[in-house]
Every structure is written in C-alpha cells, then in structure tokens.
Amino acid sequence: MLVLLAATTSCHKLESWSDSQHGNFEALWSIMDQHYCFFTEKGVDWDEIHSRYVAKVSDDMTDKELFYVCADMLNELRDGHTNLSSSFNVSYYRKWWSDYPENYNARLVEEHYLNFNYLSAGGMDYAILPQNVGYMRYSSFNSMVGESNLDQILLHLNVCDGLIIDVRDNGGGSMTNVETIVRRFITERTLAGYISHKTGPGHDDFSEPYAYYYDPAEAGRIMWGKPVVVLASRGTFSAANNFVSIMQYRPNTVIAGSTTGGGSGMPFNSELPNGWGIRFSACSVLDAKGNTTEQGIEPTPGCAVDLDPVQALDGHDTILDFAISYLTGTSFAYNRQ
Amino acid sequence: MKRTIIYIIVLIVAVLPAYPQEEAATLRPVTSAYTAEIGDARLANTYLTPLKYTGWSAAFNYERMQAMKFNPDKWVMRLAAGLTLDGTENPAKNADMWRLVGEFSWGMTHRWRIPCNITLAAGGSTGVDLGVLYNSRNGNNPVAVEAAWTVNLTGYAAWNTRIGRLPLTLRYQPTLPVAGVFFSPDYGELFYEISLGNRSGLVHCAWWGNYFRMENLVTADLHFGATCLRLGLRSNVLSTKVNNIVTRVVTTAAVIGISGEWMSLNPSRGIDSKARIISALY
Numbered sequence: 001m002l003v004l005l006a007a008t009t010s011c012h013k014l015e016s017w018s019d020s021q022h023g024n025f026e027a028l029w030s031i032m033d034q035h036y037c038f039f040t041e042k043g044v045d046w047d048e049i050h051s052r053y054v055a056k057v058s059d060d061m062t063d064k065e066l067f068y069v070c071a072d073m074l075n076e077l078r079d080g081h082t083n084l085s086s087s088f089n090v091s092y093y094r095k096w097w098s099d100y101p102e103n104y105n106a107r108l109v110e111e112h113y114l115n116f117n118y119l120s121a122g123g124m125d126y127a128i129l130p131q132n133v134g135y136m137r138y139s140s141f142n143s144m145v146g147e148s149n150l151d152q153i154l155l156h157l158n159v160c161d162g163l164i165i166d167v168r169d170n171g172g173g174s175m176t177n178v179e180t181i182v183r184r185f186i187t188e189r190t191l192a193g194y195i196s197h198k199t200g201p202g203h204d205d206f207s208e209p210y211a212y213y214y215d216p217a218e219a220g221r222i223m224w225g226k227p228v229v230v231l232a233s234r235g236t237f238s239a240a241n242n243f244v245s246i247m248q249y250r251p252n253t254v255i256a257g258s259t260t261g262g263g264s265g266m267p268f269n270s271e272l273p274n275g276w277g278i279r280f281s282a283c284s285v286l287d288a289k290g291n292t293t294e295q296g297i298e299p300t301p302g303c304a305v306d307l308d309p310v311q312a313l314d315g316h317d318t319i320l321d322f323a324i325s326y327l328t329g330t331s332f333a334y335n336r337q
Numbered sequence: 338m339k340r341t342i343i344y345i346i347v348l349i350v351a352v353l354p355a356y357p358q359e360e361a362a363t364l365r366p367v368t369s370a371y372t373a374e375i376g377d378a379r380l381a382n383t384y385l386t387p388l389k390y391t392g393w394s395a396a397f398n399y400e401r402m403q404a405m406k407f408n409p410d411k412w413v414m415r416l417a418a419g420l421t422l423d424g425t426e427n428p429a430k431n432a433d434m435w436r437l438v439g440e441f442s443w444g445m446t447h448r449w450r451i452p453c454n455i456t457l458a459a460g461g462s463t464g465v466d467l468g469v470l471y472n473s474r475n476g477n478n479p480v481a482v483e484a485a486w487t488v489n490l491t492g493y494a495a496w497n498t499r500i501g502r503l504p505l506t507l508r509y510q511p512t513l514p515v516a517g518v519f520f521s522p523d524y525g526e527l528f529y530e531i532s533l534g535n536r537s538g539l540v541h542c543a544w545w546g547n548y549f550r551m552e553n554l555v556t557a558d559l560h561f562g563a564t565c566l567r568l569g570l571r572s573n574v575l576s577t578k579v580n581n582i583v584t585r586v587v588t589t590a591a592v593i594g595i596s597g598e599w600m601s602l603n604p605s606r607g608i609d610s611k612a613r614i615i616s617a618l619y
Contacts, residue, residue, distance in 0.1 A: 011549065012578035014381055014389065014585060019428065031387060035525060087431075175529060195533070198525030200581050207523060212533040266527060269475035271386055275429025277474055282525050 034201035104168035112315035122149025134160035141173030162327030172238025237261035366598035376590025378423035392425030402617035438468025459492035487517030504560035
C-alpha cells in the first residue's frame, strides 16, 4: 500500500509536444521561453513574438517552411549564439557582424606585415615585426593552445618592446583556452568576471553572479609583463569577446579596433520532437566590473580605429598600424603619395 | 574421617553445575549469484533534452547473501553490486544518449519461515549509485551526473518448491529508497561553472517528493546439483525532480546467470558431522 502510494505520487511530470508542425513550433518556443537568458536584457517580449509567429504555422506546411518561420522567430533575439539545426540548414543570425565593417584582412597582414614568413604553434601565428614589436594572431579559440606552445611563443617574442594580440574575426571557441592565455599576462590572482546561470524557467530566474578568478601560470612558465595591444573587431565573438573583456582591465593594455561582437551567453543545447537541434544562450558571463558584454566591448578610449579600405589597397592595415604606433611611441601614420 | 571426606566430595559433585555438552557447529554458506541482464531502457533528463529516449539496457550484477553470525536463523545480510549500460535514441533517431551507472548496496533482513517452504523477509539496506548520462549532440551541456546515497526498505519473499524432481527457488525482492542525498546542478548551471569553483547547492536531500526509485527483482533458481541456473526479471524506476530538472530512468531486463552456495573450508579441520547448515536463501 505504501509502495503504491509512493509510486503514484512520485513520478514527476515531463512536458511533451507532438511531432507536428505546431508541436515542434511550440516545443521550440517553450524551450527558449524556459532557458534563454537575455529576454530582459534585450527587451524582447517573447509572448508577443509567440502571438506573431504562431499565426504563420500550419500543420500542412513543409518542413522547410516551418524551419524559416522558426529561424525568423529566433532572429528576433539578435543572438549569434542561437541556431536551429536541421538536416538541410542551420539558422544563423548574422547581423551582429554583417551590419558592420569587417576590419580585418588576413592576406593583408600576412603579405605586407609578415611577408608570408611567420611561425605557427598551438593555433597561433606569430612573428617579430620590423619595429621590434611582437605580433601574435589567434584566429579561433577552438584551437587548443598548450603551455609549451605559449612558452616557445613568448620566449621568441621576448626581445620585443610590446606585443600585439590579434583576435579580430575570432569567432570564439573554448573558454579554457581563454584562461590558458590570460594566465601568461597576469602576475597575481585576478578577478576574471562573473557567471550567472538560470535557476528556473522564469525570464528573471537567475543565480547571484558568481565571481571566478584566474591565477598566474605556474612558476617556470614564460610570462609577459610588457605592454599589450589587443586588436578586436565586430567578428570578435563569444570566447574571444570574453578574452577581450578580461584583458581590457590588465594594466598596460589597450583594446584597439572596433567594438567586439559580444556573445557573452554560454550556450546550451536542446532539441525538438522532429530531431532538429537548438542552441541558445543560457548562462550570462559578465566582465570583472559586473557589466554585461552581450552587446560587445568598446575599444579603449582613443583606440577606436577602422580598417581604411583605400589604404588597404596599398598594403596598410590601419588598425595594425595604430597598434604599432602605440607600442613604439612613434607615428606610423600612412602617408599617401 | 575418611567417610566424612567422601560424603563432602559427593556433595560437592552433586551441587556443581553440569558442564553443557558441546553444541553442533553452525555453517552459514554464502549464496552468490553472477548475472547478466539485457532489456530495454527509457531515459529522460531535462538538463540534457526535453525528449524521452528509448533503447536497450545491459547490466552485470553480483549478489551475495549470508545468514548473519549473531542470529543465523533470523537475520540475513545481502550485498549487491552492478554495472549498467543503457544505449538510447531520440524519437527522430538522429541523436543518442548513453547511461553508465555503477550501483552498490548492503543490507540486512529479518526472516520468517512460514509453512509451505515460504520465507518472508523484511529489513533495510544502504546503497550508492554513481554514473553519468551522456548526450552526444550537446556542446556545453553534454553530461548529467547520477550520484546518490540512499537508505532503503528491502525484503524478499522466497518459495522453495519443485518442478517434477528439479528443486526450484522462486524469489521476489523489492528495494525502495526512502531517504538519502543526491547530486544535481542548478537548472541552467554548466559544469564549467562548477569547475570554476561554484559548488554550492549541488547536494540535495532525497525523499519521495523529489527522488523516487524502486527496483523489483524476480528470480527463479533452478537447482542443478551444487550450482543453480538463475533466470529472472529486473525492473528499475528512477524519477527525480530538483531545481526544476526532471530525470526519469525506466529499465526492464531479463536476467540470466548462475548462483549457488559456497563455503570456506579448512582442510585440516574438515566438517563436523553434526554441523547445522543454515542457508541464506534456499
């Protein structure tokens, strides 16, 4: 009797949706409603969006038609971390970078600054520029960078007066690589930022922001204590955005270029009854001052520079030139003949 | 004088308590069983996915029962250990979720032998479950941890009978946790955040409102001489809800294995011919 009572009262309810076009739409809307973390911050009325988009759904529409309705609904969130995946397409909100200048040209740097002659290790391309400035290009935080890699890179660049870390167009990747790199540039335990996760399905159900810290790399590792310029652009997103948010508070460091792309919500994955996958921002990461960086990080005052397309035709990356001038204390302005 | 001394000696001998005759030795063989299990699994974990996954379940289990030394007729101990692997797919069959769990429990039951070769037992046990669920399609939330320590109600009903001339022992053994502690992250908490040091709120008190689990085991031991063929059915139900995360695991598996009674013998001592053998189950 006791067991029966326990059994009948203790099976916990699981929400479910039918595998119909309406069912899949409602599943998507509900998953986002319960788990997405930026409704309030972005001023999104998710109930109003439901009213508008459910009217576009019918059970006899094709899968592709449903996909585009759902993708348009997700684009209302203006979030590059939110993607709907099907067997025929992945939705992607691109305006966070496509509405802005790219401000980066890899060929321009490799040809006119590196002369196609650079070293590569741990996902980093690096060289010593003629002005005795070190240049380190990290194109993706998905590339695992090892401690030995960083030892070799920083040892090689050790003779330089300053260091440029170029994370323009770096779309992000693993947060553990952020810590691995930052630890070479700090001399004591450093507040890196805060994480605030959802505690329930309500739009404002969040935990108290949890402070997380980075320690310097272990004794014996090659460290960098000289000035640093981090180059950033709208394409600097997600983990790269997080890297910039930490480095901006390092002494003797500036952020040059343009506002980063943001992407401070750590994504979760889920899925719909028809097998489509959904990725979305679920956990907000704040900078060391408790500020959100979802809308991007501004360059250091006085360091906002765009890539001049005219000068680029003549082999000049005006953002890189700015960084070199900053580190050498000399004018590196381009003089057009 | 001599007569007086004899009278005193006789009197002393008469009032001295008689030394008891030495009792027959009690032998408590261990009933051990090794079983393999195969069946189906239905998994759900809303930290990983809102959908119910279905598939197969396979397990290997070991069980050891022995009458207790302090009161072998009335008390039996049971130790159980097992490893379970579940492989499941989502309804669209384009994603899979795996579950690997190790379980260990130890308990004691009081038994009553009633007519018709039936034994009833009731008691308690304590156990630990430790495992993971892994969803292959997820990025930052691919894993859910299943970790619990519980105090359980358990018991069994056993019937020793025959099919023709073949001795047979049928048994039903349920196990029902009533309290304990278990692990769960917060609703949207990444393991990355836990790895950065945020360990608060991860351990929860278990009670039937947030943690319900029940195992039902039915076995038939067919006695072929000293060794038995064990056939059976095991079902497991786990349902938890904490931090708005719902987990549900339902497995049903056919059981096949061997069981038997074993004793440790010292060759130099042999077995007392008057020894009384007290079986744990048979």
